[in-house]
Amino acid sequence: xxxxxxxxxxxxxxxxxxxxxxxxxxxxxxxxxxxxxxxxxxxxxxxxxxxxxxxxxxxxxxxxxxxxxxxxxxxxxxxxxxxxxxxxxxxxxxxxxxxxxxxxxxxxxxxxxxxxxxxxxxxxxxxxxxxxxxxxxxxxxxxxxxxxxxxx
Numbered sequence: 124x125x126x127x128x129x130x131x132x133x134x135x136x137x138x139x140x141x142x143x144x145x146x147x148x149x150x151x152x153x154x155x156x157x158x159x160x161x162x163x164x165x166x167x168x169x170x171x172x173x174x175x176x177x178x179x180x181x182x183x184x185x186x187x188x189x190x191x192x193x194x195x196x197x198x199x200x201x202x203x204x205x206x207x208x209x210x211x212x213x214x215x216x217x218x219x220x221x222x223x224x225x226x227x228x229x230x231x232x233x234x235x236x237x238x239x240x241x242x243x244x245x246x247x248x249x250x251x252x253x254x255x256x257x258x259x260x261x262x263x264x265x266x267x268x269x270x271x272x273x274x275x
């Protein structure tokens with residue numbers, strides 16, 4: 124009997140910086156490790172940037188680290204997507220509280236908790252430190268990858 128794909132949704136405020144970086148970092152890590160039964164997307168919790176592509180400084184930092192990505196449009200997380208997902212992985216405490224308030228907390232975790240940290244992935248929209256955000260995202264995704272590998 125075929126096992127259904129696990130679905131992970133990375134979520135941030137606007138879906139133009141951190142969550143798409145996490146989406147494409149995780150897709151790269153999954154591909155490198157031959158994991159094909161995990162689907163990954165990213166979404167927003169707020170409507171500020173709906174329809175926008177990944178913000179150019181976030182694309183530049185992914186280019187610098189060899190992370191492939193595609194042109195996309197920021198989208199709002201829907202109830203249906205939430206309900207179909209196995210995990211909702213948010214970038215910071217504010218995202219966590221927003222997601223829990225909107226959808227309930229059973230599936231919601233903060234990215235860096237998967238790397239054994241209680242820290243937030245700081246929003247580079249405000250810090251202008253896309254490299255730091257990338258490194259934190261990669262660390263969290265690697266921790267999550269380790270969890271997935273232990274489950275299989």
